[in-house]
Amino acid sequence: MSRGRVVVIGGGLAGITAALDCLEAGFSVRLLEARPRLGGATYSFSRGGLQVDTGQHVLLRCYTAYLRLLDRLGVGHGVRLQRRFRVPVLAPGAKPAVLTRWNLPAPAHLAPALLAHSRLSWAERARLARTALAMRSLDPQDPALDEISLGRWLGDRGESPRAVDALWGLLGVAALNAEPEHASMALAAKVFRTGVLDEADSCDIGIPQLSLGALHGEPALRVLREKGADIRLRCKARTITRSGDGFRIPIREPAGETAVPADHVVVATPHAAASALVADLPVSGADQWHRLSAAPIVNVHAHFDRRVADLEMAAVLDSPVQWVFDRTRIAGAGRGQYLALSQSAAHREVEMRTEEIRESFVPALRELFPAARRARLLDFFVTREPNATFRQAPGTAALRPAASTSVPGLVLAGAWTATGWPDTTEGAVRSGALAAEAVDVQQRSRRSVEVTA
Structure with missing residues (x-):
């Protein structure tokens, strides 16, 4: 017997994870996706005989939730993890350098990456080591860190522009999709601590060996349907309204327009779309989501x-x-x-x-x-x-909402929500898990009230 009806709006990594977790918790799940496929922004297309990914995604060994999701989808073999972090660094007219790590406890594992960085002077390399130790002591959850930029923090520690470009920016821009002077120091601390400094092997890079469509959307569609989910592709949710103790969601499909009921709704779309979907509900803070920008x-x-x-x-x-x-x-x-x-x-x-x-x-x-x-x-x-x-700039932590909202039964998911992670595949998957957990907690609370009554 189902514990209740959950409608998940959005079939990206967050929505896929939320749907899987809700199914395994005993809920009936209907997933609505406006595109003709699952996978969200991570997808592939054909061109001239090539199977092309829209973006070049890599991951780190510390992306534990994302790696677990791939295993659940039966495609864990589709990622090859480095045995040891290694990144060639090229520059025009220069001999290639290689950033690598030793098999030593953190942070000593980074010694070769710092000592062998031939693009920097010895003084700059020594300063990098001191800065890395200072960053290792930071708390990414400290609200004060979200008020300053990575660039300012590095500048205050005497890091040269060259050092910022050659190491901190090299990794930070790719992880945060923002230049150091525009990147939240809190998110940067999360990236560098969790991904580089805290554990020796956390920075080992994983490279997909399958196209993104074969890694995400296709297996997710198969597994979710096998588990009993009702997947509606080319199905656009127009808004969400209250209906008795639950919700009513008008949708548009190729066959026409109708509405679907739900006891719980997981909104797993980008923040701009989420704002439009909840416009008719009293969701606290939704009027500020647009400030996350893109x-x-x-x-x-x-x-x-x-x-x-x-x-x-x-x-x-x-x-x-x-x-x-x-x-x-x-x-x-x-x-x-x-x-x-x-x-x-x-x-x-x-x-x-x-x-x-x-x-x-x-x-x-x-x-x-x-x-x-x-x-x-x-x-x-x-x-x-x-x-x-989203634009991962200083001040964004206060704008990122938790999974549970001020409207009982309405839950949020997406890498833009308050996961503690930057906007990555890992953040998206963790947000879906948090959303499913919130649905479960709310359902238990609702049943408890009914029993008491």
Whole structure:
């Protein structure tokens, strides 16, 4: 017997997790997704024989909730985790450097990454070590840290602009989708403590070996249906209204418009869509969610007619390129080499025309990889994510709502909610788990009241 009807609005990682957890807790679940697939912003499409991911996602070993979700979906094998953190760092005209770690207790594991960072002077490397120790003592939950930026905090400790670019920014921009001067120090402390400083192996990088569609949306649809969920694709929820002790949700599907009932609703959409959905309900703080704003990511795709780079991934300094990934095998390229470039905090690039981006990035690739100068481009294209994350700036912690709302039965999920994590796949999955937990707690409370009455 079902413990109640849960409607989950949104089929991204947060909604998938919430739906799975609610099913396993004994609820009947209906999941509404406006797109023709699950997976949210993490999806793939076909182009010229390539299976292209909209964004180049990586993870860290400390992404425990996300890794568990992949196991539950039966695709844990679809991610390869490094045995030991290793990131090549390239720069035009310079010998490649490598950031790596030792198999020693934290924070001594970082010694080789600091000592061997040839792009910095010995004085800068020594200062980096002192700054890392200082950051390790910070509490990411300290509200005062959310009032300042990572850039300001580093500057107060004497970090040079070069050190900020070569290490703190190199990792921080990718994790927070924000330049150091615009990134919340509280979220930066979470990234660097949990992801780099607290445990020796937490920073080991995981790289998907499947397309995002095969890793998220397709297995989630199969598993949820096997567990009894009612999945409605191409189904747009228009709003949420109260109906007796529960809710009524008008929806629009290809077959027409109707409404679905619910005892509990999990809103697992981006914050802008969530604001619109709850507009008719007295949800405390919803009028402030728009202040979370958005930050873009741009992905540049270059398919050459031959192999031009001998790497799986690399970070890049002193170039328009930030991170480069070899996606040839995973994308199913039948010839040549397919490189994907991930550009975070891409406020400039998101407004540029594709030809402008090509004029900037193709010469940059040929400067980084001399073999590319003799190669012919088979294809070049750009995918843009204008609202890839919320803007993870100082002051955002107070704007991120908890899973439970001021409306009984209405619960929130999404990486933008108060998970304690930045806007990542790990944050999204944790938010879904928190939402399902809130549904369970509220249902137990409701039953307790009924029994008492």
